[in-house]
Amino acid sequence: MRIRIPQKTFSDVLTRAQAILDRKSPRPILEHVLLEAFEGSVRVSTTDLRVSLTQRVGAEIDQPGSVALPGRKLHEIIREMPKGDVVLEMKENRWVTLTAGKGEFHLPGSDPDEFPTMPSPPDRFLQLGTASFRTMLEKTLFASSNDESRMYLCGVYIRSLQNDAGEPVLRMVATDGHRLNLIDRPVDTEIDIFRDGMILPKKGLSELRSLLETEDDQFDIASGDGKVFTRFDGVDMALTLIDGTFPNYEQVVPPVSPNPLVVPREEFIQGLRRVSLLSDQDTHSVILEATGDEAIITAMNPMFGDAREVIEAPHDGEPIRIAFNAAYFLEALKSLDGEKVLVSVGESLAPCLVQSEADPRYLCVVMPMRID
Amino acid sequence: MSFSSIVGHERPVRVLRRALASGRVPHAYLFWGPDGVGKERVAGAAAGALLCTDPGALERAEGCGACPACRKLDAGDHPDLHRLVPDGASIPVDAVRRLQEALAYRSFERGRKVAIIRDGFRMTREAANALLKTLEEPPGGTHIFLLARHRSQLLPTLVSRCQSLRFDPLAHDQVLAVLRDLGAPPEQAAALAGASGGCPGVVWGEDPGVVLDRVQEAEDLVARWDDLAAAERFEWAGRWAGSRDDLAHRLDCLEHALQRRMRRTAGTGRPDERTLDRLDAITRVRRWLDRNVNVQLALDALFLDAAGREWEDLTCDP
């Protein structure tokens, strides 16, 4: 195997691969990248068995071949090499020589057959809008859980369905048990691969989200063998689904109140931010009260003094008094668009619904806290 | 690893293969029996049948040995076979959590997922409780093989969630066959088999000379034990405590020597209480060794014939 590849191209590809390399796995091969040189291009593959990434880049192939190389070391070396071409050549016993300018490095390679077989995508791909899918991920990913003892919450639930108006929509839902975000976006036709709903892992979706920062309007997506496959710009990604049943989220989403509290979003954010500075550092608990034309935010267990913010907010319904985690509420407010947000509060300790006037199809639900 | 290459263990193998062929494979098995008897090899054979991609593999209850999945299993790197091995004397809760996280994903290849937990009795209480959750709500298409020396070493709640299969020591000829399969030269295989106590894994890879020395040492000890002076007994305990790497095997050899003595005296109609006490004491030393607590004390008690239960209660368990 002998290839010649521009340093910048190689370095970029390896940078992207770093996010996938498994550093805590008991399988050392997963700390490697697999390089496969064919006619005119090199395939660079990485997998942690949950996210699998294959990148194809153009290169001059003097001699085809394949080898697995320690991913982190390879990246560190290539990153520091001078601009221009890098020559990678495999010698005896899978030792690999990297040459650029006057520098020469040697790395021990491993048998490419030890590398897991990268998942092979099905024949049929569908096209989805890049911007819309990315927006949906941005509005849900942050609400998913990091609690590995409940893995079915450590991802985003994706499902295609018809909404109440009978239009086909793609839905994403994420929850960590304290809050829940749900977003629907219209699609041209039903996306059948998501008809039964599936839980996609957070780490893989974060990677996908950053890959979707592309100028292409559309990307390809497919599903099969317990995985979702995406393809664009010479990058193939496969996400292994999380097994398990997503909770019955529809029960958690409260109805929109006929008399919601209407709050200017930006003022709400600033007010909450200031009050939460003085709130309990662990619970971030703040109290929201609303009667008549005013909403008042106070810290529930002030640490260093008193905090109180008054915001003009018309409200026709019953007086409101609830406590909640300011951090969750802030994240929800920041993810909403538009100038005004609608806050629907039900019975005490019932979930609280926050949405934007501008986007009724994006719902943030925050569980209130007990007022002590 | 295939069932056809397994020597002995007829009953567990028969039960397993019947379950595999029926397609109704329990989510969790507990394989229990002495160290080195072959539990992990049998679990590996079951994993082969479960993970093989040949469509007839399950019905045949045997992996094909040729498909990519079987080749990966043989090479020890199948992505859907998860092995949990103790880190030193224990399996901490973090290790169980990592396994659970791995099992929470769908399989990487298109089939089932298998987990093999070696020395399951080494799980800390927290780890065992964590695993219990998985056994209560097993992820789909997942099979867990929990291996241990004895059922009583595990939480009863864990045991009750598993189908138990007992593994007995192999006959001399069978050990010999296993060792030959593994590539031991015939003259060495005979010596090693004699010292294995029916558990080829205990002696495989050991130097036959050393193994035979240990067997001889154990025989000598059993013959002279009653006549040893206190100072000599302390010396024995000190020597054994000083070589922790060999201790497990020395204990095995001593246990076998004591069992042989029991068999010799069985016809006399007089129960050999002292030998029984010594066998109990060996079990106790092993337990202390597993828990990584002061083994010297347990060895002193063994050699001084002082290891009563009350004594242990006083000095050991918190």
Ligand SMILES: [Zn+2]
């Ligand atoms: Zn096979």
